[in-house]
Every structure is written in structure tokens, then in C-alpha cells.
Amino acid sequence: MVLDGAGFNRPVRRLPLSKKDDRQMTDELEASCPGIVVRRPVPEEISGGEHHFDPALGHAISSWQAWATDAETRFRGSSGGVLTALAEWLVESGHSARVIGAAADTNEPRRTVAVQLGRKSDFLRQAGSRYAPVSVAAEGYSLSPDSVFVGKPCEVAALRQIGEFRGIEDRPLLMSFFCAGVPSQLATDRLLSELGIPAGSPLRTLRYRGHGWPGEFYAETMDGVRGSTTYDASWGKQLGPSMQWRCKICPDGVGESADIVAGDYWKTDDRGYPEFTDSSGVSALIARTKRGHQTIIAAVEAGIIQADPLDLRQICSIQPYQVERRATLGARLLGRCLAGWRIPRYVGFHLLRLASESPIRSARYAYGSLRRSWLERFRT
DSSP, X not given: OEEOTTSOEEOOOXXXXXXXXXXXXXXXXXXXXXXXXXXXXXXXXXXXXXXXXXXXXXXXXXXXXXXXXXXXXXXXXXXXXXXXXXXXXXXXXXXXXXXXXXXXXXXXXXXXXXXXEOTTOOTGGGOSOOOSOOOTHHHHTTOOTTEEEEOOHHHHHHHHHHHHHHTOOOOOEEEEEXXXXXXXXXXXXXXXXXXXXXXXXXXXXXXXXXXXXXXXXXXXXXXXXXXXXXXXXXXXXXXXXXXXXXXXXXSOTTOTTSSEEEEEOOEXXXXXXXXXXXXXXXXXXXXXXXXXXXXXXXXXXXXXXXXXXXXXXXXXXXXXXXXXXXHHHHHHHHHHHHTTOOOOEEESSOHHHHHHTSHHHHHHHHHXXXXXXXXXXXXX
16 A cells, blocks of 8 residues: 555555466455445344444444543543553453554654554554554454454454455454544645644654544654644644545444444534533443453453443434434435446445435435536546
């Protein structure tokens, strides 16, 4: 995966392959790449328990509001430090051998890279979200069952799908987070420039969030030049608008293929929209599998995280973007198809059924998508 001129990671073939290997890799790509297909996982059967389901959030065995009990982990994390706390505990306690995730490049903090963490690793240093391209799945596709993978929902779907295609029953513990999409790397560079950070100047640190909730975008050069802005401003004005098109039609920003998924449990105003006032981080935490549920329960019993039961409908109320995107996606995809563009296959999400529940709104979205797609076709 190589960063292209638009600031996004794209696949590049580096080595020639035999016809047999080429066919095998093509088959695996077509069966697992989320740019081609995303399949909603079949929910696990629960003995003596109850399954929960919401059209926008998918299936769940349990759902919680949660945060790391360690104050420093909670402070540094993007929304309560839950995934950081779980990852470190799983490795240090011997439940898992390693964690694959994403972090700032130590040599060039402007860039984000995949990292492998084991015992004695500095998990706190890797805490916090990275709103930039990174290909964690490229490092995690061959992980052993005693590993933990932390990645975007699409990457988790890719690992799960390639494992199913290969007939692998035992897989790593898959953890993910609510995702709005991947911004261009160029947006980070532009934001740094706006904050007075000279292009090419060596950075000591760059963080997108954390150090409070929701935290702020912060960068500091080796010479001590600093720049910062609010999370709302950094995402709303630079990072979010640069998002790649595939993310705008994502059927699964809520990590349905993961064992455990976390998202911001925002405070909301009277309209139900998030407020970005600074406070102690809290995550909405969902266990989608028995393995995920058991991991959360064990972490609570070990005192690693604090977790209180939370209804899926409460999570919907503070994640309006994810709810709206899922409800309108079928109509937007229809408009795209009518304009003659190819789209990925999304299996099991019932997107057209969701769109049919609000026909007038869906017709408006379908027309808007058709119009934008026609204009894009003429431009290309």
C-alpha cells in the first residue's frame, strides 16, 4: 500500500507472480477487499443470553458506556482510553502475544504507520486516534489467534473475510472503533501550514486528539514551534472534507465485523448533536461476539476498565452521523448506479429496505447522488 498523489494509500504490485499465484491472489482480493465487497457477519448463537439488534448499529451481545480506570490512559485516549487499556492488559497479562495497531511514525510524526506492540511496549505513547491514511491490515492478515488486531472497520472486515475465504477458524481478537472515514494525508499537511508549522520542519509530536476529551489537534517542532486547534475545527474544516469517496459510501462505520468496537459517547445538545466541550472521556463499547463479551467482562473484573450497561438506542441518540449514513446509503448507491458507476457489493445490510422507510428523503438523496455522479463522469 503506497501513498498516492491525492494523499491516500493505494495498492501497488511490486513483484511478478506466476499465473497460479496471480489467480489465487486475485480470488482472495475479490473475496475480502472491502472496496469490492463487505458482508455483514452472521450473529453468534448465545446460550442462556440475549441478542440485541439495531438497524444502524447491527448485532450486539452486550453494550456499555466505559472508560479506562487508569487516569493517564483515560486522559491520553481519544474517548476514555478503553481500547488502549484493553490492548495493554491483554498483552501484559499473557492473554495475547502481541497487538497490531496504528501510531505516529517515530521518524516523521506527520505520517501514520502500522505498529506491533508486545510486553514492555509503551502503549500510552501509541494512544489516541490518527485521522490519516494507514494500512494496518497489511501487517495483520497473517496474525495468529493469540494476537490482537486494532484497525478501522473496513480493515477488520477485510481480515475476517480473508480468513473465511481461507477456511481459517481461529483468528486474532478483532477490535475496532466508530469511523467517519479516512481523510487525505494532504489535509494534515494543510492544517499544519495553517497553524504556522513550516513545511518540512522536523516534528517532535503530532496528535489529532487525546490529552482530554475530545482533545485537540496539536503539533510541535523540534525547535519548539507549536500549533493547535480544536477537534471540531480540525475535523470540520480540513480533515473531514478531504475524506475519500469510498468512505462516504461505507455501509459499516460501526465495526460490525469486530469482536469489540468502541466509539465516542458524546454529550449532546437539545437537537441530539454532539457537544465538544472538554471533559473526561467516555466510550460507547459494544461486544459483538462471545469472545468480545468475555474479554470485556474479564477486564472489568480485573479493574482495567469501568463499564456500565448501555442500550443500543442510547448509542444511536449520540451518533447521529452513523445513523443517518446507514439510513440513506441505499438511496445514494442507487443514484450512483443510475449514473453508470460501479459500486461495491454490500451483503446483509438491507440498505434498500432502510431507504424505503423514508421514501421522500431517499428520493432526494438518490437524485443528489445521481447529479453529483453525472458531473463527476463529465469531469473525468
